[in-house]
Amino acid sequence: MTILPRASVGLFLMLALATAAQAQRAGQPDWTSIETETLQHFQALLRFDTSDPPGNERAAVEYLKQVLQREGIVVETFALEPDRPNLVARLRGNGTKRPLLVMGHTDVVNVDPAKWTHPPFSATREGGYVYGRGTVDDKDNVVAGLMLMLMLKRLNVPLDRDVIFLAESGEEGSTRVGIQFMTREHWPAIDAEYCLAEGGAVARVGGRVRYAGVSTTEKIPRAIELTARGPAGHGSVPLKGNAVVRLSRAVAKISEWRAPIKLNETTRTYFQRLATLTSGDSAQRYRDIVGGDPATMARVDEYFLDREPSNAAVIRTSISPNIVQGGYRVNVIPSEAKATLDVRMLPGEDTVAFLATVRRVIDDPAIAVAYMRRDVRPETPDAKLNTEAFRAIEAAVTRHYSAATLPVMLTGATDMAYLRARGMQCYGIGPAFDVEDGPKGFGAHSDQERILESELHRFVRFQYDVVEQLARRR
Numbered sequence: 001m002t003i004l005p006r007a008s009v010g011l012f013l014m015l016a017l018a019t020a021a022q023a024q025r026a027g028q029p030d031w032t033s034i035e036t037e038t039l040q041h042f043q044a045l046l047r048f049d050t051s052d053p054p055g056n057e058r059a060a061v062e063y064l065k066q067v068l069q070r071e072g073i074v075v076e077t078f079a080l081e082p083d084r085p086n087l088v089a090r091l092r093g094n095g096t097k098r099p100l101l102v103m104g105h106t107d108v109v110n111v112d113p114a115k116w117t118h119p120p121f122s123a124t125r126e127g128g129y130v131y132g133r134g135t136v137d138d139k140d141n142v143v144a145g146l147m148l149m150l151m152l153k154r155l156n157v158p159l160d161r162d163v164i165f166l167a168e169s170g171e172e173g174s175t176r177v178g179i180q181f182m183t184r185e186h187w188p189a190i191d192a193e194y195c196l197a198e199g200g201a202v203a204r205v206g207g208r209v210r211y212a213g214v215s216t217t218e219k220i221p222r223a224i225e226l227t228a229r230g231p232a233g234h235g236s237v238p239l240k241g242n243a244v245v246r247l248s249r250a251v252a253k254i255s256e257w258r259a260p261i262k263l264n265e266t267t268r269t270y271f272q273r274l275a276t277l278t279s280g281d282s283a284q285r286y287r288d289i290v291g292g293d294p295a296t297m298a299r300v301d302e303y304f305l306d307r308e309p310s311n312a313a314v315i316r317t318s319i320s321p322n323i324v325q326g327g328y329r330v331n332v333i334p335s336e337a338k339a340t341l342d343v344r345m346l347p348g349e350d351t352v353a354f355l356a357t358v359r360r361v362i363d364d365p366a367i368a369v370a371y372m373r374r375d376v377r378p379e380t381p382d383a384k385l386n387t388e389a390f391r392a393i394e395a396a397v398t399r400h401y402s403a404a405t406l407p408v409m410l411t412g413a414t415d416m417a418y419l420r421a422r423g424m425q426c427y428g429i430g431p432a433f434d435v436e437d438g439p440k441g442f443g444a445h446s447d448q449e450r451i452l453e454s455e456l457h458r459f460v461r462f463q464y465d466v467v468e469q470l471a472r473r474r
């Protein structure tokens, strides 16, 4: 830190005061009281048990509705099932630009209460954290969306575009009552140019921010079933065509095979920027993986598979054999055995050609290879990096986190897919978390869940800043 001479300190203070006064005139929120209020709403939302299944999001939605309506904000609810409504609140702009949608889901994944130090719906505050199911997935985004609407309304911020807040139900495995229902039946209520939702995070390592990950695309989940058939018989007389043996061989072959490495705009930019944030061998690897030399890329790929599996997962369509079924008693050679492959496709992958390739790699006519049913989300183009929204996010990341923004491709699937499929540019954002906290069992979908209060507040300020940049009248 630079030590300022006395005169400069005085000057600095005067400048700081002048800036604060300007902020007041420009109508900035009073962040101290906003923090108190954020925590109060956050705890209230966490205390509704919205475990999905069954969801029961209604109580949380009723709460949001009365808070918003009390301030004169227009609210509508849309429900395919009475206990599972979606809430839409809208602040009107002058229509110069198309709307901006901010969304969060009110349901949470199930809990095993025995695993929790603090009861999962108690919203206990301790040691700078708030504990509870939904603290990072996704009631943080819900409360940020709520506070955003309250602040914009109270300060009467003039808007060039409508700002829409969607609190959706059913994200955790029942999208038919949530995003599917909204996109199919109530599209005009949520139609927007841009959307901000879960799916991003600011990574902290050793308590220091490393970078902000903003998701701009995601892989498409598919499932392939392998069915091996062979002669049945008595286990005391081994047979060459044993279905279990054939299936095992097929599973081994497809697991050793790797789909070709393919980069897209998001992953290329991600590795390029990651290279600038690291040094030495690590930086070299990130440069090499986008370098285009097949031999070097293969070596890095090997390293990723050993040490950074999530980086190996984003450079190709991946296959993980996760279910194997066959046989029912020790002395019977079964005539059939099956394996289920979890396939996560890169956007743009040719599904028909991919299946043909899998068949060719397995190279056994006794194995049937076919896609099976799965809760498939639509395939969509990437959100563009060259947009006003992405630039606003990057600038706000710099202001609030003094860090670089990395576009990321999620290996999992989110509700943004349904919106991107209709041409909306969606960006996944989220609060900062300690990378060390996940392995300790406090992440999304973990045995326990928690968030740093200070980071929740920083996220509320960050998101408000992004939206203000994108929507305030120019």
Ligand SMILES: [Zn+2]
Binding pocket: 105, 137, 138, 171, 198
């Ligand atoms: Zn979620």
